[in-house]
Amino acid sequence: RGMKIIDLYENVYSQLKGVNATLDGIDEAIGSEVEREYVKAEAYGLRGFYYYLLVNLYGEPYHYNKTSLGVPLKLTAGLVENGLVRNTVEEVYVQIVKDLKVSAELFEKNPKRVGNYRLNVTSVYILLSRVYLYMEQWENAVKAAGRAIETAEGLTNYTSISSSTFYMPTYAHSEVEWRYGNGQLKYGYVPSQELLSKYGDNDCRKKFWFNVGGKTTKKTPDYAEGMGPTNTLRISEAYLNRAEAYAQMDKTNEALADLNDLRRCRITGYEDISIENVTDLLDEVRWERRLELCYDEQRWFDLRRYGMPSISHKYKAKKVDSWLMFTLKEKDPLYTIPFSTTMIMNNNRLEQNVSAYEPERKGI
Known part of the structure; x- marks a missing residue:
């Protein structure tokens, strides 16, 4: 079967065009003030997310060279005849943070909504904590992740799920805050043996996320919900973002608390661990991040911010x-x-x- 090759740069800027058009005209749109605020919150959140994707693909890692060229910042829908120059990585990140903070402030003004493949207050705080983590602003990452956890419905306890049929991309799980994306990894991708070996026998993720043949079922859709987007943004990431930031701040007890809270919801019979060495704890958190966020399209970005190690495939x-x-x-x-x-x-x-x-x- 033929497949169209998609230019991600072109595709994301096409999405940005729609977001900017929305923001350009929303104040004059028909509807209640509450509805306009929701739309603006979603638009600012999406713009922050889209620029996060672009700058981490086409710009150097923030901590490595934030003064290098990132991507052009286009913040209105109007046409530009003579092209746009690239803003620096730092300038793009400043805009990302600004957009996500405005989005969060608007969402905070109104009751939370979950579902319909749309951003909400918790998902924006998760994204904001992720961006602060990339910027190595540890305290801000902790605060944003904390607010995400405060506004969330809580982790899904895998150890209490008895059904043999498991769908990750469904709002039926309390931890799923946003379903999005085209789900390009639904079928046929096989996890490495190195990755699979890191899940213990009592780790429910190994049972639920990978079928007998070894292929991933993490993005297989729940057909009862229809063939919607199959990527997910989940509150488990906020625990990992905060744990990593705490570890970087030498707050081992706080980091361990987040790590253990997550693992208790993933591993049957889990007993809390204690690690005193900060370097070892950071390694432990990052391994857990690889296990929890596999196939969530973050590993490449994580490797970049970890120092761009040599990798072979x-x-x-x-x-x-x-x-x-x-x-x-x-x-x-x-x-x-x-x-x-x-x-x-x-x-x-x-x-x-x-x-x-x-x-x-x-x-x-």
Whole structure:
């Protein structure tokens, strides 16, 4: 079956065009003030989320080089004839934080809503805690994650679920705050043995998220809810974001409390652990992050902010081909992806990333 190759840069800016048009005209829209505030809150939240995606794909990691070029900030829907230059990574992050904070303030003014594939107050605070974590603003990350947890319905306790049929992307789980995205990873992706080996025998995630053949069922939709988006933003991330920030602040007791709270809802018969060494605790939290957020499209961004370590993967295009090992070296330029030729042609002021000039990588 043929597949259309999507230019993510073009696709996300297309979504931004709709968001900006909404914000440009919402104050004159027909409807109650409450409804206008909800729409504005959703639009600002989405704009922050979209720029978070763009700057982490096409800009260098914030902590590594925040003065480097990020992506162009386009904050209105009006057409621009002569193209746009790239703002710095720091400038884009400042705008992301600004948009998410405005979104949160607007959501806070009105009762919380959950469902219909739309952002809410908790989901925006989760995103804000994630962005602060990337910026290494630990106290702000703790505060945002804490507010997310305060406004949430709570973690879903996997250990009390007896059904053999499990759907991750459903609002029936108390921890699911936002369903979104096209669900590109629904079928056919097999987790690595390294990843699977990290789940213990009593870890319910291993039972619920991966079928007998090893493929992921984490994004398989609940057909009773219809074929909606299959990505999820869940309150479990807020616990991990806060635990990591606490560990970075040398607050081991607080970090352990969040880590243990999450694990008790995932592992049957779990007994709380105690770790005194901050480095070991941080490693433990980050491993838990990999287990909990697998297939949530965050691992690549996490590796970037962890220092862009060298990574290797086996790949073959056809079954009859031999496996080849491809490697990204530490701090590889290709940790920041190049813009497509089409986008460069469409915006003659768009400066290309150096990764575009890297030699083609050969497998061995």
